[in-house]
Amino acid sequence: MKTSVIILLGILILTCAGPARGAEELSALMDTGRLEEVANHNPAAAAKVYEAVVNEIDSRRQLAATAIFRLGGCYRQLGRTNDAVACYERIVREYSDQAGLADQSQRQLAVLQGGSKHVETSTANPAASAAPATSGTVIFVGPAMRGRVGIPPGVIKTLSEAVLELPADNYANLKKVEVERYDPVTKVTTTIKVDVYSILFKKQREKDIALKDGDRVKIPERTFIFQ
Secondary structure, eight states, X not given: OXXXXXXXXXXXXXXXXXXXXXXXXXXXXXXXXXXXXXXXXXXXXXXXXXXXXXXXXXXXXXXXXXXXXXXXXXXXXXXXXXXXXXXXXXXXXXXXXSHHHHHHHHHHHHHHTTTTTOOOOTTSOHHHHHXXXXXXXXXXXXXXXXXXXXXXXXXXXXXXXXXXXXXXXXXXXXXXXXXXXXXTTTTEEEEEEEOHHHHHHSOOGGGOOBOOTTOEEEEOBOOOOOO
16 A cells, blocks of 8 residues: 555656656656565556656657757748758657657658658558649638748648648637638639647648648637636
8 A cells, every 4th residue: 555655646746747857756756666666576566657657758758849840940930941950850860759740840851951851651641642742822811820831842731731830829729720722623612621730739640631732721719718
């Protein structure tokens, strides 16, 4: 019973610890795990401790990779291309386990370096991979995240990539994005609804779509209800 209380307390401390104390708490929890494994001969208890450590490290890796990717986007907007390339290369090199961000970093490198480092993965969205790569412009008409995003010649740009190229908007509702696409042959405009939030933060990359010249993207603002 005492052992269980110690393990539970350690995990709770780790969960609630601030960034500055994170490393110390991880080290302390590892000591607890080793104590249970070696001294108390309790592999089940030790496993729970190690699982908590692994989960904490995994979550921090995802957070770190996301920050580096966003930093690369900021560098691109500032015209600091070399710094942006360094960020994307670091994600591909050090955070390959973060599949979604690693793939998007490869795509960004393709844009910045003329496609020399672009590598399609087997998990890419088939619809996006099969779409013709054409040059053009996509217009984000708001009400959140207004702007224009170019599609370079020979590059397939997905909706999630285009969203990341625009300045961040904390009020954007990425769960209800609509892409309006006009077909000049049939003269019909179709609306494609995409949950970009799930693509970016839940790694549901199969929901992503390849953009085409002339697409109009509508991103609504989030609604806040105060009681």
